[in-house]
Amino acid sequence: xxxxxxxxxxxxxxxxxxxxxxxxxxxxxxxxxxxxxxxxxxxxxxxxxxxxxxxxxxxxxxxxxxxxxxxxxxxxxxxxxxxxxxxxxxxxxxxxxxxxxxxxxxxxxxxxxxxxxxxxxxxxxxxxxxxxxxxxxxxxxxxxxxxxxxxxxxxxxxxxxxxxxxxxxxxxxxxxxxxxxxxxxxxxxxxxxxxxxxxxxxxxxxxxxxxxxxxxxxxx
Amino acid sequence: xxxxxxxxxxxxxxxxxxxxxxxxxxxxxxxxxxxxxxxxxxxxxxxxxxxxxxxxxxxxxxxxxxxxxxxxxxxxxxxxxxxxxxxxxxxxxxxxxxxxxxxxxxxxxxxxxxxxxxxxxxxxxxxxxxxxxxxxxxxxxxxxxxxxxxxxxxxxxxxxxxxxxxxxxxxxxxxxxxxxxxxxxxxxxxxxxxxxxxxxxxxxxxxxxxxxxxxxxxxxxxxxxxxxxxxxxxxxxxxxxxxxxxxxxxxxxxxxxxxxxxxxxxxxxxxxxxxxxxxxxxxxxxxxxxxxxxxxxxxxxxxxxxxxxxxxxxxxxxxxxxxxxxxxxxxxxxxxxxxxxxxxxxxxxxxxxxxxxxxxxxxxxxxxxxxxxxxxxxxxxxxxxxxxxxxxxxxxxxxxxxxxxxxxxxxxxxxxxxxxxxxxxxxxxxxxxxx
Numbered sequence: 215x216x217x218x219x220x221x222x223x224x225x226x227x228x229x230x231x232x233x234x235x236x237x238x239x240x241x242x243x244x245x246x247x248x249x250x251x252x253x254x255x256x257x258x259x260x261x262x263x264x265x266x267x268x269x270x271x272x273x274x275x276x277x278x279x280x281x282x283x284x285x286x287x288x289x290x291x292x293x294x295x296x297x298x299x300x301x302x303x304x305x306x307x308x309x310x311x312x313x314x315x316x317x318x319x320x321x322x323x324x325x326x327x328x329x330x331x332x333x334x335x336x337x338x339x340x341x342x343x344x345x346x347x348x349x350x351x352x353x354x355x356x357x358x359x360x361x362x363x364x365x366x367x368x369x370x371x372x373x374x375x376x377x378x379x380x381x382x383x384x385x386x387x388x389x390x391x392x393x394x395x396x397x398x399x400x401x402x403x404x405x406x407x408x409x410x411x412x413x414x415x416x417x418x419x420x421x422x423x424x425x426x427x428x429x430x431x432x433x434x
Numbered sequence: 435x436x437x438x439x440x441x442x443x444x445x446x447x448x449x450x451x452x453x454x455x456x457x458x459x460x461x462x463x464x465x466x467x468x469x470x471x472x473x474x475x476x477x478x479x480x481x482x483x484x485x486x487x488x489x490x491x492x493x494x495x496x497x498x499x500x501x502x503x504x505x506x507x508x509x510x511x512x513x514x515x516x517x518x519x520x521x522x523x524x525x526x527x528x529x530x531x532x533x534x535x536x537x538x539x540x541x542x543x544x545x546x547x548x549x550x551x552x553x554x555x556x557x558x559x560x561x562x563x564x565x566x567x568x569x570x571x572x573x574x575x576x577x578x579x580x581x582x583x584x585x586x587x588x589x590x591x592x593x594x595x596x597x598x599x600x601x602x603x604x605x606x607x608x609x610x611x612x613x614x615x616x617x618x619x620x621x622x623x624x625x626x627x628x629x630x631x632x633x634x635x636x637x638x639x640x641x642x643x644x645x646x647x648x649x650x651x652x653x654x655x656x657x658x659x660x661x662x663x664x665x666x667x668x669x670x671x672x673x674x675x676x677x678x679x680x681x682x683x684x685x686x687x688x689x690x691x692x693x694x695x696x697x698x699x700x701x702x703x704x705x706x707x708x709x710x711x712x713x714x715x716x717x718x719x720x721x722x723x724x725x726x727x728x729x730x731x732x733x734x735x736x737x738x739x740x741x742x743x744x745x746x747x748x749x750x751x752x753x754x755x756x757x758x759x760x761x762x763x764x765x766x767x768x769x770x771x772x773x774x775x776x777x778x779x780x781x782x783x784x785x786x787x788x789x790x791x792x793x794x795x796x797x798x799x800x801x802x803x804x805x806x807x808x809x810x811x812x813x814x815x816x817x818x819x820x821x822x823x824x825x826x827x828x829x830x831x832x833x834x835x836x837x838x839x840x841x842x843x844x845x846x847x848x849x850x851x852x853x854x855x856x857x858x859x860x861x862x863x864x865x866x867x868x869x
Binding site: 223226230232295319320 | 666669678695698
């Protein structure tokens with residue numbers, strides 16, 4: 215899952231990016247409102263983490279413009295403004311959640327997962343596809359009740375595919391979900407991970423749609 | 435405790451009593467004068483109206499009637515000094531040959547005597563002065579009696595009036611007594627006596643000043659709390675990353691981040707404390723002569739390592755001998771902040787200079803750098819607390835120049851921001867007032 219983090223403070227931005235990457239998210243980080251809009255135009259993100267006090271264009275302005283254009287991306291506001299009126303203003307401007315600084319990395323990751331879950335229309339925190347269950351919070355995977363061990367990248371790829379069964383993702387789209395800016399992407403990595411996943415979960419779990427990409431088939 | 439009401443009452447009553455005494459004395463003397471005139475005339479008439487023919491001794495009974503009321507006494511002698519008639523043998527007057535009016539002192543008080551020569555006889559009519567004095571005293575007492583009786587009534591009236599006049603003070607005291615420390619709205623000024631209005635106006639002005647001071651303190655605390663959140667958030671995240679680190683390299687990286695975060699939070703707290711200490715009106719600055727050249731040397735040695743670290747040359751240029759009256763510690767913080775800012779914003783390999791000049795006999799402390807400078811439109815705002823210019827990627831608390839401004843203000847010094855010529859760079863001049 216790929217996130218855009220908009221945070222003007224270098225130390226906070228750096229740490230949040232590092233923390234979320236450890237949780238298996240691909241994170242792009244920009245430091246002002248304009249750069250956030252440019253990044254949103256150029257890439258597809260699953261969630262936007264938005265600070266409010268941004269240079270050049272404030273978080274609320276970015277958010278309002280986004281919603282005006284009909285963009286429905288889940289938005290989580292990260293801010294030091296904790297007054298009730300500020301929270302109300304943020305949520306009413308179109309944010310889905312509001313986290314006040316200082317916050318906990320675990321809580322941030324949990325809220326991001328909750329947003330992603332809601333976006334996919336499911337209330338169950340554990341994703342089930344046939345006999346496979348994936349827990350994004352604990353990264354626990356089981357097949358027919360037996361635990362399976364996946365690496366962070368393998369899990370991220372499986373999570374992206376399993377979140378929307380029946381949807382075909384191109385190789386480039388999957389790479390985007392795995393890597394943030396500046397992270398070295400090795401060639402064939404998606405193929406390598408798909409191969410590993412098929413070996414661990416069974417070949418039928420991920421289908422190759424020739425010339426288009428990969429998908430997890432919908433289970434009856 | 436002095437009471438306006440009691441004092442006023444005392445003085446008013448004393449004044450009134452004095453007025454009564456003076457008025458009484460005047461009535462007495464005036465009445466006495468008039469009585470003298472009247473009775474003297476009376477004496478004269480009486481002497482003239484006495485029968486001229488032969489006098490024989492009168493029977494004592496009729497003598498008692500004659501002039502008893504006015505205390506009159508009549509004596510008649512013949513030329514030979516033979517007493518012909520005496521109205522009241524008991525109150526015998528000295529025999530006197532002086533004609534006309536005279537006042538005679540006798541063992542029984544003083545007498546007014548009129549003597550006249552009627553044919554061969556000397557006629558003397560006399561009256562005790564006490565009669566006249568009693569008359570005058572009686573007159574004065576009758577006139578002043580009612581006034582004296584009115585004194586207590588007057589006292590009560592004064593007491594009540596002053597009480598009513600001072601009631602607004604009680605109201606103000608009660609209104610102030612009910613207030614909580616943060617209710618600083620002005621007291622109503624309408625309907626107050628003119629004497630109390632200046633007090634209430636002055637109180638309201640003080641309340642206004644207090645409210646503004648409190649507002650600025652509240653704003654400061656709110657700003658400070660808000661600004662502290664950012665470095666604390668960074669530190670919390672850095673701690674969590676350090677906890678999660680599974681390899682030595684990760685851990686090392688996490689701890690080095692954590693150290694930077696901690697240093698930043700500590701710097702902000704330090705700056706906040708400095709700013710709070712330098713807030714105008716909190717403590718008056720100790721004023722002693724400060725040698726500015728010495729100050730520049732102290733700050734230079736303090737920041738030389740920081741500058742060397744960033745490969746920036748830090749030097750003292752012109753040093754005119756100048757000394758100002760002020761607080762050395764505060765001025766050291768001020769110059770330190772200016773030099774710190776200059777070093778932060780100057781690219782590596784640049785130069786920061788401190789100079790001390792005399793301009794129009796005013797001491798001027800200058801810090802110049804070879805950094806990007808501050809555009810003129812931003813120059814007024816950079817002194818605001820927590821104001822950080824956009825697109826600066828230099829870490830800072832946003833308080834440095836606010837601290838500089840506070841300290842300069844306390845020393846009645848002005849600050850000038852200019853472009854260096856030739857550029858690029860910023861020159862900050864702190865211009866001290868002429869001593």
